[in-house]
Amino acid sequence: MARIALDAMGGDHAPEATVAGALLALGDIDPAHSIQLVGRTEIIRERLETLLTGEFAHAASWRDRLEIIDAPDVIAMHDKPVAAIRSKPNSSMAVGLRLQAAGQSDGFVSAGSTGAQMAASAVILKLHEGLLRPAIPTVLPTSRQPVVLIDSGANVDCSPQELVQFAWLGAIYAEDILGRSAPGIALLNIGEEPEKGSKEVKDAHKLLQQQEALAFRGNCEGRDILSGQNSHGQVDVVVCDGFVGNVLLKFYESVAPLAFEALKRAGVDRRLLERGFKAFDYSETGGAPLLGVRGVSIIAHGSSSARAVKNAIRVALRAVESHMDEHIGRRLPVKVETS
């Protein structure tokens, strides 16, 4: 009986994809759960009526599991994140997260501006004690088990201490959500040797070696990410700063369409291609939790379809049910010692 607040105004295809996504989710999740649609009441209501009298006529009876929460302000993609949170206190993001802080909601999902959601979540939900910054994990398919890349949330200029905290957040995520025990942690670098890399990465390497409760497997290189291992063993979590993570993931997303086209031109059957590339499509995972905040804030892709929104709501439910947030609060070392 969890209540998930959905930012109905966030994302490239809002409110169409968000409202439809909520209806798809209601048909898919346990009937004990409900969804709070946060945004401009008139817009949401109009969209909802259109869908419930058309495409989603079968969903009319789920109406009592849907609540509309008014949030008149709208954050645009070009708004500066922190300023937007301050100057638009009644945006769908701020209202949705405040519901949770007040105990009236259990999780929040948005496909809006990632920067604004990170800022609003940190301000409204607050960070766990000792944490310097929240981070976003992305689960990538590999030739073995899926691997967690953290941070993919565009945290730039990360300190060695922050990289160590990302390792901890990734480890707890890998345990709670992927079911790994003692997940292997690797630091993304230009070589496996500890003396390689930028100043921050070299210092982070030293600090990670001191984290006795983490299974640190040393550095991994770009080529090791998708193999799920380095020369020291299985890698479940790859740690990097958000600049590298962001560039890498956006690059990765662009490879499959290019390969798809090249193979189609080479004469490969489209249906075989679709089947083969399915393993690489992680857009359907829906969203990733912002790790480190006290609560559940799920970041969905800006281009989320209704199906992706539905999946993001499922991710929120899994985060609520796994109590990952509490585990992070309990297990995160309050202070990373500097050497």
Added chain:
Amino acid sequence: MARIALDAMGGDHAPEATVAGALLALGDIDPAHSIQLVGRTEIIRERLETLLTGEFAHAASWRDRLEIIDAPDVIAMHDKPVAAIRSKPNSSMAVGLRLQAAGQSDGFVSAGSTGAQMAASAVILKLHEGLLRPAIPTVLPTSRQPVVLIDSGANVDCSPQELVQFAWLGAIYAEDILGRSAPGIALLNIGEEPEKGSKEVKDAHKLLQQQEALAFRGNCEGRDILSGQNSHGQVDVVVCDGFVGNVLLKFYESVAPLAFEALKRAGVDRRLLERGFKAFDYSETGGAPLLGVRGVSIIAHGSSSARAVKNAIRVALRAVESHMDEHIGRRLPVKVETS
């Protein structure tokens, strides 16, 4: 009538692949050119005899276009680059580069340690005036024209000034080797907005805007690299620090084999796959010139096959013939003004 010095000892498959690569090259390039095999004389001679009396019997008459230059020291992959250059003055790298500095050779090719080659080239050939660091460009296939990613040479902790110099080096390379006029330059970042990114990247953005002789197209994101354009137009050169470039390229190299396997499992015919993936295989390009040194130093992949070595020798010849080195010396702004 260029003389190319080949590091016969460098690379995972040396001296087999290097000596065989030299013979392949001799059959492929203008007969006026010659090759200098640099390394341990006995080892090279033995290998050469084996090949010339076996697989390469047809090449016996090319012998007078081959010279063996003795270099008794060997640099191992685990040697620290700068220290190795100092402590092993008669390594194949040092000897090969000194030949060029002395005017007895026109270009140098090695598949050995990239770090050692960068250090030795900077020390022995020297850098152009005002240049802070040399850089390595990599040419990537895109859905349009190929694009130059610079730096891919593992230069870490790059200053904004260094990033601007990489942009200049990349532009001249794109003109001389890829034949682009007024190549479009983009700065790799986490968003197109100038205020995004790390401190270094934000400052580099400001400096690049002041380079009136460069066609600066602003930032590009990870997804734009393989599309060869951003919202401001065609992108011929993508500028990033060597940490990001290294991680990105090694990651990219690992994607194709993974996709290949997934598609084979999905039932796609192996030959169609090989044809389709050919466009993504840039290992056969042979090597990339170290840009910014006074001379020609071609960095080949450590895992170079004989065919890749042959191609690297061709790259060296193209660099010699295009006089790219002189163009860099003439056109590089001696000092990048800080704002």
